[in-house]
Amino acid sequence: MSAGAMSLPSAGWKTFLGRRTMLVVGVSILLLFLIMAIAAPLIAPYDPILQDGASRLQPPSLLHPFGTDNFGRDILSRIVWGARIDLQIAFLGVAFPFVIGTVVGTIAGFFGGIVDAVFMRIVDIILAFPFLVLMLSIITILGPGLSSFYIAMALVGWVSYARLIRAQILVLKTSDYAVAAVSLGFGRMRIMFRHLLPNAIAGSIVFSMSDAVLVLLSGAAVSYLGLGVQPPVAEWGVMVAEGQSFITTAWWITLFPGLSIVFLAFGFSILGDALGELLGVHE
């Protein structure tokens, strides 16, 4: 299943909202955050980093809808700017493992034999490590920061995609059209990546949506621990960490960035569910 982490079993739920509605809701939520990220300078009412001593720790009001933090920074503005970082985390944190895992899985599944055995043992070993522990160990060596997070994610996250694609390729390579392609004398690269892969990829695309949730949560958690995005950059996990010292008096500093993560994650989840039903994939 997933290295990342929580593996979703097949639920077999009858659609409640209808797949169309789910698709629309999921895409709308993601678009909302995307627009927020792109147009951050236009939308955000205040500077996300500039400190303002006069308006420290203000509760939500008309001037500051989500309140201000201990440096007098507007929480809403920081959330809007934070969308840039957190969307980037979800996108790049999925894209690198997706590409690496898909290539490795295709090659392992297609060639089989010793190539397959070697790659799959590596997968087993990486899966033996708790995902976050291995990531944190790699970040220790590379030093804290967002680029370390992406490298660690790429090194650890590809295993789920490799397993998914490999299983598909193993089935597909004995299919009639694959045998036909071989007998027509097509090259291995062409058969692997033009014939087999497009038919094998649906499951990975659906999985990448639930993976995006896990990557987003991991990125925020790593930043919360102080090992990812570094302050004063506005990122939702960092914002939660900054608000922790003030939870007894200023709950709004932690509440709103967390809700943003929940909302964005919900967008990915529901889009994943909708895609799963549209593409007929059940993990």
Added chain:
Amino acid sequence: MHRYRFVLLRPLQFLPVIFGISIITFILVRLIPGDPARVLLGTRATPTAIANIRAQFGLDEPIWLQYFYFLRNLGNGEMGKSILYKIDVLNLIATRIEPTLALVICSVLLSIAIAVPMASIAARNAGRAPDHAVRIISTFGIGFPPFWLGLMLIILFSVKLDLLPVSGYGSTLGDKLAHLILPSLTIALSLSTVLTRSLRAAMIEGLKSDVATAARARGMPERIVFWRHVLPNSLVPTINLLAVNTGWLIGGTVVIESVFALPGMGQLLVRAIFSRDYMVVQGVAMVFACATVLVNFLADIATVAADPRVKL
């Protein structure tokens, strides 16, 4: 007893994985830039201490020989010393196992206690309003960042209601349990979303099974059919799901121990990362990895014990 033959065979299959774990942890520390001996001992190390470490780990020898020394030291139970705490890494880890183990056990028990009623309600009302409500809750729940959820629970139960301690770990049993409630609840709420989905699917299958039909034919009330026949059978796949999620669960404890300042292995790991206490990072990663392998093995045994039809 041939059903349990895998208990003897499985550890052999684990050997390559354990071997791989040792290689990865070995490589991790060797990848740190700079002289390993100086890195391991810190900047103020004496030349004699550095010479000792060089001899112990054979740092002037070829890399494969260094790995052999690493394995030999491991076999002797030596994983180096912590720079920060000045004691053997394994001894240090041993003092931190209890809170982590207690947290994992409480979280799993709590998540089952949450998931069973949720899944039962959903399965027995499949396709109707309660089922959809459970689905929406679990779809939302998966996206809750555990560290944030923990803080929200602190605000609610410790700050507003003043019922439970904010952070730390007690000394007496009752005190310890009180400190474990919020951290376990945080992890359990996240974990139960996944368990609920799996349990619900298994229960719906169980309600349609021959066992359930036969029980109904004997005139058994639906309630009894569910609790006596459907529920126990649906717990078997859940054991496996819990095992698959062990890695995630351990990752969760690392973060949650930091949120609640629980002095467990996770908190030890995070502190070690900040103080660049590499031998501790290496040791904790290794212990966690071996624990994950062990849990999967135990889950296999439990699955076979729970369901005689399963052959591994």
